[in-house]
Amino acid sequence: MIGTARRRRDGEAKVRGATRFVGDMPAHGLLHARPVLAAEAHARIIGIDTEAARAQPGVVAVLTHADLPLAGGSGRAAEPLAREEIVWAGQPVALVIAESEAAAEDGAALVDVDTEWLEPVLDLDAALADGAPPARISARAGDDDSAADAHGGGGDEARGGDGDHGGAAASPNIAVRQRLQAGDVEAGLAAADHVVRGRFRTSWVHQAYLEPQSTLAWVEPDGTLVVHSSTQGAFMTRQGLANTFGLAMEKVRVQAAPLGGAFGGKLMIAEPLAAAAALVLRRPVRIVFSRTEEFSAGNPAPGQLLELELGATADGALTAIRGRVVGDRGGLGDMGVEALSALLSAGPYRWPAHDLTALGVTTNRVSPGAYRAPGAPPAAFAVETLLDELADELDLDPIELRLKNVLVAGDKGLDGQEIKVFGARECLERVREHPLYAQRHTLPADEGVGLALGFWPGGLEPAGAICKLDSDGRLTVVTAAADMSGIENAFIAIAAEAFGLPEEQVRVVTGDTGSAPYGGVAGGSKVTYTYGRAVERAAEEAKQRLLDVAASELEIAPEDLEVADGEVRPLGAPGRAVAIADLAAKVYTFAGRHRPIEGYGSTAQVSRAPGAAAHLSHVKVDRETGEVRLLAHVIAQDVGRALNPALVEGQMHGGTAQGIGWALLEELAHTDEGQLQGGTFAEYALPSTDQVPPIETLLVEVPAPDGPFGAKGVGEPPVCGVPAAIANGIAAATDIRLGVLPMTPARVWAELQSATVV
């Protein structure tokens, strides 16, 4: 079964509308919550007048920060509603809870927030400037309260800079500073025959999942907080809610509901709001963000500034990389992607020396979250653009330059860990053979083919799984992993193969945190690699129980039996085969002599399975309008082993399309005062079908030694290199290089104009 394209098991129910998302869940006595969002980007709260809202028919309560049963924690989860200070336009300031969604909305419109304006900090450059105004003046939850400027976070260590890369040590807005360095970068750059430098800016980009943040919460009579949520991490959410509200872990039960898209963005955004209201009101409360609330108060990918310089010898050997990656942490973010982005800005290459600094900066923007390969598309945009320039300067084939330096098995990554296996080389070789690569020099005017390599190290987290055979001979896989991006199909394939049943006889159940084995966040391209391995082991253990039953019933040693096609067969005597269902029926009975045909498996992967994807993007630039059209796109991705090529290709298509959004279209823009411009899908420029060219997917299979059947995560790698490939395509077509994403017609046109003028 492994390696054959099959239809998605979860597809039909989703197409028919039979999947029950959180917003569809019936609940008796349900209340509906609507947040009141701050209008200003930065302000002190003088007072919140809730009287008119509370008088609104159907409104049950209007909660503000002081009403919430908060116990601690830090960051946004610990401050679900603004405390004394508003730190972004769109920050939830109050929560109106009503018997109907309409009443909640009407109530929210009547809440009057009285504020005193404070100067907003909206731009990373402005935030970093010496003497910049602080983006937050009050202490954040979880910070030491003694200093009003404690929002700076990292303290002495963070402030004590290395002096490199533009100082900024005097800014009150630097929350975190991290530095990753090894070797002698000065010497490396000095020894280089060519050094290239660049400054890159990428925008805030929303994950744009179809289903908004949705949580349903209630409190059982025994005090247990029960949360059904559109979350990527049931156990992580349990931990977060337990921290936020000071509850014992066993007094919080989280069920991950089917997800209508997430892409990294669904972790502890809506849950604290619904849970707080349920804890206060002791009734079920649901919050489903509106699309505008999503854009204003979600947790999109943050804007970044990247400055890199790198050198190489004349024969193309990279010598050193130096740089600084600045990530926007918004007003409340306790999580940033800048450190990971700094690591990834070195690409999957061997560097004799590196020196990379990451700065997390507080601004008056929304708090950032993870989005498919967090920090990777900006990093690849920077480093792959510079490598392209370097190849030009060195007059080397861009693939040859990369092949000369790309990491291979046995090398150590920037994190010092040895790489067991890595298919980046194979991906590059694969696109080199593609006709489009050969045609790149014979294209019409204003067309070009850009190349880039995307890289994702792959996440790790412990996971457990159960496999259990029912008395009718069908197998159930139980994990805590949310139903998202076809995970179910991977588990089914793995369990079916490991146990020996047809896929139709296997199903997956997502258990809640009370009853399911532990499992990490469904993200970071780690589900197949970690959970999947646990599923494989659980299925193997269950198979062993099945063989025990068969051995006892057939009086044949287990090692002389095999499982195939729904039967247990004595080796060499297929005529004596017994159907699995017949064996199962002997187990689950009064006075049954056999243990249940069940198995548990778990894993804690210690070696990563890094992913890579090489892209060729065929672009055409309209010099009149600056519009970039994509004529074709080729992606060669190392997928380890494609359990179901149809789903893997789906991930490659989706990642590439989202990369096109990063490259050409998407940007959460704001006014000079920091208010979001456009908060609907009509205004936010996602790639539409006419903007996505035919995508040719080339599956490169370099088996991951620790993955189930050699498989590994495939979700993140395809997005990483897309903006860089398109940028390099634009350069090939026009000789202009844009350092800014998205590369909108206006920006391209302006760059074309200045290039022409010069």
Add this chain to the structure above:
Amino acid sequence: MIGTARRRRDGEAKVRGATRFVGDMPAHGLLHARPVLAAEAHARIIGIDTEAARAQPGVVAVLTHADLPLAGGSGRAAEPLAREEIVWAGQPVALVIAESEAAAEDGAALVDVDTEWLEPVLDLDAALADGAPPARISARAGDDDSAADAHGGGGDEARGGDGDHGGAAASPNIAVRQRLQAGDVEAGLAAADHVVRGRFRTSWVHQAYLEPQSTLAWVEPDGTLVVHSSTQGAFMTRQGLANTFGLAMEKVRVQAAPLGGAFGGKLMIAEPLAAAAALVLRRPVRIVFSRTEEFSAGNPAPGQLLELELGATADGALTAIRGRVVGDRGGLGDMGVEALSALLSAGPYRWPAHDLTALGVTTNRVSPGAYRAPGAPPAAFAVETLLDELADELDLDPIELRLKNVLVAGDKGLDGQEIKVFGARECLERVREHPLYAQRHTLPADEGVGLALGFWPGGLEPAGAICKLDSDGRLTVVTAAADMSGIENAFIAIAAEAFGLPEEQVRVVTGDTGSAPYGGVAGGSKVTYTYGRAVERAAEEAKQRLLDVAASELEIAPEDLEVADGEVRPLGAPGRAVAIADLAAKVYTFAGRHRPIEGYGSTAQVSRAPGAAAHLSHVKVDRETGEVRLLAHVIAQDVGRALNPALVEGQMHGGTAQGIGWALLEELAHTDEGQLQGGTFAEYALPSTDQVPPIETLLVEVPAPDGPFGAKGVGEPPVCGVPAAIANGIAAATDIRLGVLPMTPARVWAELQSATVV
């Protein structure tokens, strides 16, 4: 911890009303179902007029048999509403479903069932008589439809009698006949110096749980039937519903809710009704039986007739036993207790020869179910009464007679299985030492002390369990076992002891059939013995994972570590101990290097752990009124190992009290037409506190080699011998022997009169 009396963990929530029973569960859009019960005991259905009911405001539907989506199966579950024939007064004939309970009740009163009277068969003697009218004329579900009299069931084999014990081969009402025989009984009885004979009759007795049968069912959009029910067997209910409605097992999900009492009676009575309505109407439907419906349409313990003769040599060696046990199967019962009762009527004694026949008989009574030690109290009533008579005739001490013949380890039971360990001897010896036993000959007139030995072989069924440590260092046990009779406390004790945590740090979760490991019915005194062992193994496996983590963190081999008091300690270096919570915190993180601290365990016990309890009952008979008063009661029970003596004693108290109900009070009486007399707790004579004497509990601990920490089931054994002990007490006080239960004042008085007259 094991062996110390502790408070029940589940007690507080139940006392505070915080336990959510099925009747308390909120459900959006819930419909309420009310059954229409047959008035006649036996009738043909001409028509059911539902028009007036359907016109009732709030009534959504009125369902009759033809409306139900039935697919097969047999017995009562396959015929939730009467098909063409009513076979007992109280049989559900229609189901009214309404928006409110009141509307459902009003609707039910308006359903008009038109019937043609058929002669009812209400009495076992009448049912067995040659030429008896048939209690059912139409074929039952699951029977071959070809013969109208196929209700007889067992077919040729069942009909082909052995001629012994009163024939009855010509009755159309014998559903099942089973015979258990070995050795030469004729020769054994001929060789006996004394032979005693008796005929015994016991009544229908209701389990009288406080919470009535309750089921909430709905259908998920993907077609899954979800059932939350007050059931003793989630997996058994799933299997039953899948069979009844022709659903794949994975399309039925059953959650066992906390039980407000069950005692064997809560299995597939309410579930088919609620599930059928939910499947038809596609809305959530709940049914909660009224108390009258409970008495009329539950599944109480059936009436029985027992005829036994047994012989012994002059020195008290038993030679042979012969007998017939007739059990009432009512009009729809596909499950009877007569075969088990026949087996148990030999008591836990060595018999050189036995010949015991069981007859299951169809009548126009409700279908029977299991009730705490099904068939055992009547069996012990018969055999222990006759042994008492035998001791009198042989002039032997009744305990000596029993000790001479009682089974001990190494003996084989009537089922041919060797007994590994058995504490009946120790129980008898224990009561022999009790002062009450010595005082029995020096009591005032009309007082007496009766002795009896009760015996329960113990059930077996495979079971699985999971133990998982949370990141805060607390342990969760997951099984499918319903929360009933303190099960939770046993699991907590076992897991705490096996893992090495204080009990307060352990909790139990009852998972549903979708996510929890398999487990059998919570009944037959097998939960602690089977599930408990699985819990022990799961905890041991989880502990192994904990030691792996500690070994890696402390760099000490796992075998040099011990777990105690919430810490992992290096042997000989307690100063280096690490708190379990601190180790747990290292596991459940991004890039965690340790597998989850979780374990799975399962069991399929193959050797039973039979239970025994010896009773002394001190009775006083009022010759004026026939009233029997209990002055004291002593029970010595082999409990294997008392995990929590407080709970074990609670079981001994409860079992004894229910045995007093059997002995003196309880009877589901009916009119000559078969209508139930009295259907409320005001009329049904449960023992009240003034009728239950102080009960002295003597715990005899003969460890069960395969039980967790030597423990075994303790629920059933205490009830078995109570009616016999009281009957023997009455004989000691008055010299009269009643062969009928309950021994009401009227019956005792009448017997005293006839004894006096003679």
